[in-house]
Amino acid sequence: MNRLAGPLLFFSLLCVNSGLAQVTYSIPEEMPKGSSVGNIAQDLGLDIKRLISGRARIYTRSSDEYVELNRERGVLLVKDRIDREALCTETLLCAFHFQIILENPMEFYSVTVEITDINDNAPTFEKNEIAFKISESTITGAKFVLERAEDLDVGSNGIQNYELKPKDNFALKMHHNADGNKNVEMVLQKPLDREKREDISLVLTAVDGGQPQMSGTMMIVITVLDANDNAPVFTQHAYKATVTENSPKGTVVATVTASDVDHGSNGKITYSITNTLGNVRKMFEVNKETGDVSVIGNIDFEKSRHYEVNLRASDDGGLTDSCKLIIDVRDINDNKPEINIMSKSNVISENADVSTVVTMINIEDLDSGENGKVNCFTSENVPFSLKTTSDSFYSLVTDSELDRERASEYNITITCSDEGVPSLSSSVTLTLQISDVNDNPPVFERSSYEASIVENNTPGLSIFTVKARDADWNQNARVSYILEDSPVNGVPVSSYVSVSADSGVIHAVRSFDYEQIKDFHFRVKAQDGGSPPLSSNVTVKVLIQDQNDNPPQVLYPVQTGGSVVYEMVPRSADVGYLVTKVVAVDVDSGQNAWLSYKLQRATDRALFEVGLQNGEIRTIRQVSDKDPVKQILTVIVEDNGQPSRSATVTVTVGVADSFPEALSEMSDFAQDKEYDDNLTFYLVLALAVVSFLFITCVVVIISVKIYRWRQSRVLYHSNLPVIPYYPPRYSDTLGTGTLQHVYNYEVCRTTDSRKSDCKFGRAGSQNVLIMDPSSTGTMQRLQSEKSILDEPDSPVEVRLF
Numbered sequence: 001m002n003r004l005a006g007p008l009l010f011f012s013l014l015c016v017n018s019g020l021a022q023v024t025y026s027i028p029e030e031m032p033k034g035s036s037v038g039n040i041a042q043d044l045g046l047d048i049k050r051l052i053s054g055r056a057r058i059y060t061r062s063s064d065e066y067v068e069l070n071r072e073r074g075v076l077l078v079k080d081r082i083d084r085e086a087l088c089t090e091t092l093l094c095a096f097h098f099q100i101i102l103e104n105p106m107e108f109y110s111v112t113v114e115i116t117d118i119n120d121n122a123p124t125f126e127k128n129e130i131a132f133k134i135s136e137s138t139i140t141g142a143k144f145v146l147e148r149a150e151d152l153d154v155g156s157n158g159i160q161n162y163e164l165k166p167k168d169n170f171a172l173k174m175h176h177n178a179d180g181n182k183n184v185e186m187v188l189q190k191p192l193d194r195e196k197r198e199d200i201s202l203v204l205t206a207v208d209g210g211q212p213q214m215s216g217t218m219m220i221v222i223t224v225l226d227a228n229d230n231a232p233v234f235t236q237h238a239y240k241a242t243v244t245e246n247s248p249k250g251t252v253v254a255t256v257t258a259s260d261v262d263h264g265s266n267g268k269i270t271y272s273i274t275n276t277l278g279n280v281r282k283m284f285e286v287n288k289e290t291g292d293v294s295v296i297g298n299i300d301f302e303k304s305r306h307y308e309v310n311l312r313a314s315d316d317g318g319l320t321d322s323c324k325l326i327i328d329v330r331d332i333n334d335n336k337p338e339i340n341i342m343s344k345s346n347v348i349s350e351n352a353d354v355s356t357v358v359t360m361i362n363i364e365d366l367d368s369g370e371n372g373k374v375n376c377f378t379s380e381n382v383p384f385s386l387k388t389t390s391d392s393f394y395s396l397v398t399d400s401e402l403d404r405e406r407a408s409e410y411n412i413t414i415t416c417s418d419e420g421v422p423s424l425s426s427s428v429t430l431t432l433q434i435s436d437v438n439d440n441p442p443v444f445e446r447s448s449y450e451a452s453i454v455e456n457n458t459p460g461l462s463i464f465t466v467k468a469r470d471a472d473w474n475q476n477a478r479v480s481y482i483l484e485d486s487p488v489n490g491v492p493v494s495s496y497v498s499v500s501a502d503s504g505v506i507h508a509v510r511s512f513d514y515e516q517i518k519d520f521h522f523r524v525k526a527q528d529g530g531s532p533p534l535s536s537n538v539t540v541k542v543l544i545q546d547q548n549d550n551p552p553q554v555l556y557p558v559q560t561g562g563s564v565v566y567e568m569v570p571r572s573a574d575v576g577y578l579v580t581k582v583v584a585v586d587v588d589s590g591q592n593a594w595l596s597y598k599l600q601r602a603t604d605r606a607l608f609e610v611g612l613q614n615g616e617i618r619t620i621r622q623v624s625d626k627d628p629v630k631q632i633l634t635v636i637v638e639d640n641g642q643p644s645r646s647a648t649v650t651v652t653v654g655v656a657d658s659f660p661e662a663l664s665e666m667s668d669f670a671q672d673k674e675y676d677d678n679l680t681f682y683l684v685l686a687l688a689v690v691s692f693l694f695i696t697c698v699v700v701i702i703s704v705k706i707y708r709w710r711q712s713r714v715l716y717h718s719n720l721p722v723i724p725y726y727p728p729r730y731s732d733t734l735g736t737g738t739l740q741h742v743y744n745y746e747v748c749r750t751t752d753s754r755k756s757d758c759k760f761g762r763a764g765s766q767n768v769l770i771m772d773p774s775s776t777g778t779m780q781r782l783q784s785e786k787s788i789l790d791e792p793d794s795p796v797e798v799r800l801f
Contacts, residue, residue: 025076026114029084034077037067037113040100041074044109048074054102059342061364066096067113076111084115085152089278092154099362101343106357106395108342119157119210123149125218126276133318135225135266136194142231143173144186145312145322149206149216150276160209164202164220172204183322186220194224223318231319232258232269234311239325241293245301245332249294253284253327256291258313265316274310274322284309284327293325301331302366333371333420338364339428342393347474349435350404358384359396359430363416371420379413384432386414396430404434408473438476438530442468444538451506452543455514463497466504466538468526478529479504484537486522493522497542506540514546515587548592548641554649556583567653569631571623579608582615582649584637594640600648601634608653610635617651627655 025038041048050056051071058069068079088094095114102108125147132144151159162184164172169190175183184204192200202220207213234256241254260267271291273281283297284307293309309325344359365372376394378386383400396412410432417425444466451464470477481504486493498507504524520542527535557567557580567580586593597615602608607627609620617633631653638646 022110022112024112024114026116027078027082028116028118029082030118030120031078031082033079033081037076037078039075040069040111044100046074048072050102054104054107056100056102058098059101059108059362060096060098061338061340061362062096065098067098069100082115084117084154085121087115099342101360103343106343106360108360108393117154117157119153119208119212119214121152121157122214123151123159123206123208123216125149125204125206125216127218129219129221131221131223133223133225133316134188134192135227135317135319136192137227138188138192138319140188140191142188142319144170144188144318145274145320146184146186146204146220147218147274147276148182148184149218151206151208153208153210157208157210159206161207163205163207165205166202169200170202192224198224200224225317227266227317230260230262230266232260232313232315232321234258234313234321234323237323239323240328241325242328242330243295243299244330245299246334247295247299249296251295253293253295254325256286256293256311256313256323256325258291258321258323260315260319262315262317268316270314272312272314274312275308278307279304280307280309283307286311299329301329301368302335305329305331331368331371333367333418333422333424335366335371336424336426337374337416337418338366339414339416339426340364341428341430344430346431347433347435348398348402350402351437352398352402354398354400356398357395358398358432360389361394361396361414361428363392363394365418367418367420371418373419374416375419376414376416379411379415382410382412384410384412402434404436404473407434408436409433433473436473436476438472438528438532438534440471440476441534441536442470442479442526442528443536444468444526446538448538449540450543451540452545453508453512454545455512455547456549457508457511459508459510461508463506463508463542464540466499466506466524466526466540468504468536468538470528472528472530476528476530479526480529482525482527484523484525488520488522489517493520496520497522499524512544514544514589515550517544519543546589546592548588548639548643548645550587550592551645552584552586552595552637552639552647554582554584554637554647556581557649557651559649567617567651569619569623569653569655570657571625571627571655572657573619573623575619575621577619579617579619579653580651582610582617582635582637582651584615584647584649586639588639588641592639592641596638596640598636598638599633600636601632603628603631603633607631608633617653623655629655631655 023038023040023043027035027037040046041051048071051069051074056069056071058065058067064080066078066080066082067076069075070077084094087096093114094117095112097110097112100109100111127147130147134142134144146162149159149162151157159182162172162174162182164170164186169188169192170186171189173185173187175185177183186202200222202222204218204220205215206217207215235258236256239254239256243251243253256271258269258271260269270288271286272288273284273286275281279297283295283299284293285296286293286309291311291313293311306329307327309327310322311325312320312322314320340362342360342362348356348358363374363376365374374392376386378384378396383398383402384396385399387395387397389395396414412430412432413427414430415425415427417423445468449464449466453461453463466481468479468481470479480501481499482501483494483497483499488496494509496509496512498509499505500507504526506524521539522542523537523539525535525537527533569577569579582597584595584597586595595615596612597610598612599605599608599610604627607619607621607623608617608631610617610633615635615637617635633651633653634648635651636646636648638644
């Protein structure tokens, strides 16, 4: 059959007690995935809408699912590769079963899919080569049993014929067994002559009947011996034995016996198992000397109920005989009933009708006979009972009215026991919840809530959580939280906060400012998901906590850029004299607004002090005539927040007995300060220029020295007369080559930071170049200050001789 052709499909509908139906399909193996198996909706007489609304699905006891249900089309499709040889190893008829489950109301239909064989396996031999040792005295007609080939296909696709080539000495003979298999024997037709031919090679070919035809080959190597002319003979052609499942390894099942009338090595018999199909060699072994057949594997009645062991007796001359050992497996009660949940409901309403189907289960016991008969029952004191719908299928239904207020949940234990001795049982516990009608409103955990949040918060910050509980169940107890609309300071409360509908978490929508709003309140409604919904309300009050986000502000003295406020202190002021008071405020509250005053800098720190709490500036000693007229105080104002913030204020105090005197001194001081600033700038500029000139002179002198030295070397090595050269005023040097003039480079500065000057290039003639640091004075003014600049301890000189 062509594996790509459409499946051969047939079905039958059989009525059963439950009023349901059974459908049977037949498809070939190895169909491509997605191939159609059959129109299950049409064959069952169901509407497509029924399949969809009933959430039709496939239920099978095995873990392998070879077909799948397309509810939208109502057809069964091939889901996975179907290999008949893997699915059914020992049976000619291969099929698998499953159920179609529908819900609302619950129904099920049984479906059987038969798998037909295709020729997808070639015959194979267990060995590529076998050897025989045959005596030349072997008479014509002697038989030699050959190993059969294995073909996993069945029917006409299985092995149909064997061929042996060449046919000079041997012919092939086949025996048909009752089980459909063929025993292959090689028959000697022409006597062997070792002196003519010692080794003979034959090819045995097994051919199946499929289309296209497939075959397998095995090489037969024959070694011709002398004198052994009698083959072993079994006492019986077929032996029968019985073994109990789970028998321990080493248990002897049966003993086969063969005899050989030859003597010596030609009469020594060796026993062996020749099975090539199935797992016989994994389950049994034969003692090659005694013929005892014993168990070596795990005998399981549920996997295989009988075994057929093919035995061979061989002598040293290569002659053989064969027999068959049929072993029946005796079942014992070693499997508990299996409870499979086909469909179940986890929740049922308390107003459900009596006889409502809650769960459908399937019971399976792999044992046979009485060991496989199962009885099921439920636990006591539950309003449920089991009803049998068909063989091995049960329905759990309600047998009385339900009341959630009496019991909101049931744990139902289903126990199934077989009739074996001893009896085995298994149980499963089902948990069923009873749903309620919506008859309870949500209730908040508190009658009112109060929360706090620090100002300058991040928008979206979680403030608080309100929680309400509903005594109902499921959707009726699902609480949603709603912010009731109300004004706060003339704007909707939704611009201040929001509430999570699911969790009740209240979030800040904006950043709050304590200086603008200190508290507000609103209402939250909790509403359940019932129909109709029930609700309740609660009041929430939010308090804004202050944060140290504002520095202190100085109210007095007023700091302006255009003018300076002076405070007067007479020279006759006593200790503790109140000069002025620094007044500051902080718009924060609490400890964030507690201010402290400290004196940061002062012209004379030993003269004034500042009150830590009140900001009063007072004298701490008697004022003297030596105290400068102008006193500058810098006061820092700090709050008590974490971290603290601060502000500074500068207070100018005049120490004088009269206001005109203080004003005059203040004016001169300002001018001197301007003059000092300009003088400092020009002093730095002069230092830079002098440094540059000094470095330039050093470089020039070194360059001249090097040049003269090179010229003297040139004249010394030449033949020209040397004319001595004397620089101008050489005679003044008294012939020593040393200048008598002294060149002075002076940089002068004073210890008084208010007065400084520079003098450059003063030679022996004492010529002085004076620069005006303010660029606005006259030469006469600078010469009047020369006495200060020419003091002995003032200049710092750098002299170059």
